[in-house]
Amino acid sequence: MTNIDCDYLVDYLNGTLTEEENQQFEHHLKTCTECQEIIEATGQLPYLADPVEPPTDMKARILSNVFDEKVEQNNHLKDQPIDQPKALKPAMSPIPIHKKRRKENVWKPLLAAVLLMSLLGNGYAFYQLSDQTAETETAIQSIELQPNATFTGTATAAMIEEEGLLNLVVQADRLAELETSQVYQVWLIKDGKPIPAGAFSPNPNGEGASYYQLETTSDEWDTIAITLEPKTGNELPEGEIVLSSEI
């Protein structure tokens, strides 16, 4: 052994070094050919394993879990501990999706993320949806909202119908920052008569999402719109429509 740092080699391979020691060793590694070669030789050891056939559905499971983790992380408020979503995940997965129309693969991680956000917000919405049983028939309709001439943001809405309840999930991005009292308000409209159906404010990345549940079906509405309201809680829109679509 020529160098005291070479002593760390075995612990390095074992993953038992502290972060500082790890960095120190990696620095040493750049100049120590012998340690490099030993590490490369060790890197051949896995080939001693006999080939084992992985489960055919493993790839789909793993990749979906890997990418879901990221969605949660991205949409996560910065001051929340990272580990929190993990505990919530099992409760979210049973959302039944039996009867699908289109884009359901896009919505599954999105729903989880949005539900997580609403849970962080008030908890109420999450429990409502997670109470649904597996037997229920679910229909999902996804809608792209069109911006008005000057608005730069985009939004999509998912309408999920279950047992006479309509769950409306809206996700928007590229939103401009708002003044403190302002809010983006979602409306469902029939024959020019709007009702409020969720509201959101953009996060620092310009993303926002809302979740709203009401006793109705999607057939009862002809338009969905988002306005920029001067304050929260308006029963009728005061601000201009920034995004909208026919249903």
Place this chain on the structure above:
Amino acid sequence: MEKSTDTSLYLRVSEQDKDALEQLYDRYEKILFSFLYKMLEDRGLAEEALQEVFIKIWRGKGVYDESKGKFSSWLFRMAQNTAIDLIRKRKKPTVPIEEASQMVSNDEPVEEQVVWQEKKTQIEMAVQHLSAEQQKMIDLFYFKGHTHETIADMCDIPLGTVKSRIRLALKKLKTSLHGMQERGAYDD
């Protein structure tokens, strides 16, 4: 189209390119699963470990660059460390399982089989050059993830010398691998 290198795929993954992660996954799924199965002797645990490895890569925990050697060596080390964590959490003595050999598949792409088999033969021969004790050290240290204390007990050597013995065993492995690569793997 030319095949992307591991490093270029990894760089794309660090920019959150899902397609690149999938390509890396496809490239290493089988060897990692087989390796993790060899260590953990349980298909469920092997899958758990494999998922953990790809979550770490996707989240950028542990960063690879070429100063750390070959990408595959780095990846295997991360897999090995992840498996060790699981072994230590589980605290259950591992028992050899017969089913492993029954699950050997024969429908692999020929090229992959050949490369694997070549590497396997080479490393097996390198391992055979080690003393019985050194072989045991590598197995206990690398595949079984035992602590230095356990290895000292099992090999009946002083705790203080476990680390240097492991290092010596790995060094000899390196030397014999090199020797074979220079002479050609089948010319022993």
